[in-house]
Amino acid sequence: MKKMLALLLITFLLNSAFAVVIKAPAVSLTDMGYVGVPINIQINVTKGDGHVFMDTMPLTELDMQGSARIAAKVAGEITGKDMNKYNTYIIVRSDVPVVGGPSAGATMTIGIICELMNWSLNKHVMMTGTINPDGSIGPVGGILEKIEAAKKANCTIMLIPKGQRFIDVDGNKVDAVEFGKKLGIKVIEVGSIYEAIPYFTNKKIVMKEYPENYIVEEKYQKIMKQLSEDVLKIANKKYENLSKELDNSYFGYEYQKMLLSELTASKTLLEKANQEYIDNKYYSATCSAFNALIKLETIEHTLKYLTGEEDVKTYLLDVQNEINYDKEVVYSKNLTVDNFEEILAGRVRISEAEELLDNAWKSYYLGHYDEAIKYGSFAKLRGESAVWWVSLYENNKSETINESKLKSLAQQYLDNAETISTYVETLYPNLVTGELENDLESAKKAYKQEDYLLAIAKSIDTCVKAEIPLVMFGDIEYLKKYSRNKINLAENLGITPISALGYYEYANSLEDNISKIMYYKYSSYYAQMDIDVIKELNKDNKESIDSEINIITNGNEKIVSANEETVTTKENNNGIAVIISAIVGGLIGFVGGYIARRASA
Known part of the structure; x- marks a missing residue:
């Protein structure tokens, strides 16, 4: 039996040999109040299919599990790895129950990066902070207690989220940097994982910087310029017509005041749109002109409702028919590599138009006719904008994709x-x-x-x-x-x-x-x-798109393909671990069988 236990211990050690172990600060509630405690996080990354497994003891709250999934995603993006090809195993151990768990998100991200890149860690650095999907580090509570946890873990550097240097304690501001100095710890604010990596690894990952593609930028400007011109033309003409109509109409003080206010607001938006067009901000000009159009469309059909020229139900039925037609146009377009952006924009706008029309009908049946007209006007124009978008690219020579x-x-x-x-x-x-x-x-x-x-x-x-x-x-x-x-x-x-x-x-x-x-x-x-x-x-073509990252060590920059360098080393290590584990497992099975036979004899 002693041999069995020894072999099991060897297996455990071998499985842990290729893992990254990183410490994180946490807060525990005791009879004396909240205190900072260090927790140990062991991270293994192996070939797999994108799963993130977590084992915590004592049990932690759900937010730590959510942090782990975000951490794996961010680590993959920063290192250029496709995390759908890996499984991540995270083991969290603490001597005492801890409060919450999202503050370990940034730390887990660092650990996964080091595991992916096969980098060693500076054991004297600790960090707290939530992890955001874009790689930025979010705020946490218990900063001072966590600095104390860093002291207990014999760390000399403590990284905290940017903007959290000054902590409010009972109405007084405490400087976390000065607080750390008293404990012999250097407290540093960091805003993203990119800023934190050098402190842990003496390496800096910089996303490969690509210059603007001026040919693409010019193409974009040309497309958006034409769209903004078309929308501005429609909006300016509608404004002129409605201005004349309102000058010659009166529908009572409240309605007149409301309609004139909306007309003034649309004029302000059009002036803004015209200036944005002059400044070559064509998308912004389109948005401003479109918002003016919504107001003008609302004014137009409110006037028709007030004069008895059109009832609200008829208007909404007309809008429904127009949206149905717009939807047919949008979904009739063949999807290609060159136009999927425009097709997506069109489908999104049709979906929004249908949702707006639903709101219009709800308002109508509640007797809120003014509100129904507003929703209906927005829905009509949103449907029209869907057709604008899918009409931006009309190259029928592009290959259709499934x-x-x-x-x-x-x-x-x-x-x-x-x-x-x-x-x-x-x-x-x-x-x-x-x-x-x-x-x-x-x-x-x-x-x-x-x-x-x-x-x-x-x-x-x-x-x-x-x-x-x-x-x-x-x-x-x-x-x-x-x-x-x-x-x-x-x-x-x-x-x-x-x-x-x-x-x-x-x-x-x-x-x-x-x-x-x-x-x-x-x-x-x-x-x-x-x-x-x-x-x-x-992905099925021979020519694949490889991610690249820049790694800087001691001032020396090296551009690395995400599919090369440390991945090979890491996978070799995983392979070695698997082989050794298999051998040890075989020995355990042999010894276990031998012991079982002796016991039964």
């Missing part, structure tokens, strides 16, 4: 949306809205209907809206740079990322930080979608 090729990609986006929404719900249960749940349900519905492009788009909607609470106080410049890098990569693959460029341009034009963050997120997600779609369609 949308079923995007099924697995749609499933990945749907899984990612569910992971992120669940993760955010555990962190901020009171912030999850019905709109977010509706987007996720819409994504699932589209997937079941085999509308995989729409499923991807609705999944992106879910992710962006879910992530706002995670990054609303984050570094906007980081998000802007992250988005621009994604766009540049897409452009250098020969893609014209119309949606990503449009959202990026629009974000730059906004002053409200939350809105800027949201549209930078949309921009980066759509650029990544373009890249993913091209990869998915080309």
Whole structure:
């Protein structure tokens, strides 16, 4: 029996030999209040099919499991690895129960990166911070207690989320840097995993910077310029006609005041759109002109309702027929490598038009006719905009692609949306809205209907809206740079990322930080979608799209293919571990059988 136990111990040690072990700070509730404690996290990455397995003792809350999945995704993106080809095993051990678990997200990401790259860790560094899907590090609680945990773990450097240096304790501000100095610990703020990696590894990963593709940029400008001209022309003409009609009409003080207010607001939007057009901000000009059109359409049909020229029900039925026609146009377009962006934009807008029309009918049956007209006007124009988008690219020579090729990609986006929404719900249960749940349900519905492009788009909607609470106080410049890098990569693959460029341009034009963050997120997600779609369609071809990263060690820069260098070393190690484990397992089986036979004899 002693031999059996010895061999089992050897097996355990061999399986752990190729794992990364990293320490993280946590907070435990004791009779004396909250105290900082270090926890051990062991990470193994092997060949697999994209699963993330977690074993915690004592049991932790669901938010740590959500953090683990996000951590694996981010680690794969930063290192350029396809995590669908790996399984990640995370073992968390603590001597005492800890409160929550999302603050270990950034630490787990570092551990997975080091496991993927076969890098050793500086054991004297510790970090706290949640992990966001874009690689930024989010805020946590218990900063001071966690600095104390770093002291207990004999660490000399403690990384904390950017913006959390000054902690509010009973109404007083405590400087975490000065607090750390008293304990002999250097406290440093970091805003992203990219900033944290050098402290743990003495290496720096820099995403390969691609220059803007000016040919693609010019193509985008040409497309959007024509669209903005068309929308501006329609909106300006409608404004002139309605201005004259309102000057010669009167419908009572309240209605007159409301209609004139809406007309003034539409004029302001048109002036903004015209200026944006002059400034070559064509997507922004299109958005401003479109918003003016919604107001003008509402005014036009409110006037018809007030004069008795048109009843609300007839108007909504007309809108329904127009949307049905627009939908036929959109879904009649052949899907190609060159137009999937425009087709996706059209399908999204048709989906939105149908949802808006549903709201219009609800308002109508509740007797809220003004509101019904507003929703109906928005729905009508949203349907028309879908046709505008699918008409942007009319090259019929491009090869048609089978949308079923995007099924697995749609499933990945749907899984990612569910992971992120669940993760955010555990962190901020009171912030999850019905709109977010509706987007996720819409994504699932589209997937079941085999509308995989729409499923991807609705999944992106879910992710962006879910992530706002995670990054609303984050570094906007980081998000802007992250988005621009994604766009540049897409452009250098020969893609014209119309949606990503449009959202990026629009974000730059906004002053409200939350809105800027949201549209930078949309921009980066759509650029990544373009890249993913091209990869998915080309994965059976001999020419594949390889990711590259820049690794800097002691000032020396090295560009590495994600499919080379440490992956080979890592997989060799995994192979060795498997072979040795098999041998040891065989020995255990032999010894176990021998002992069993002796026992039965």
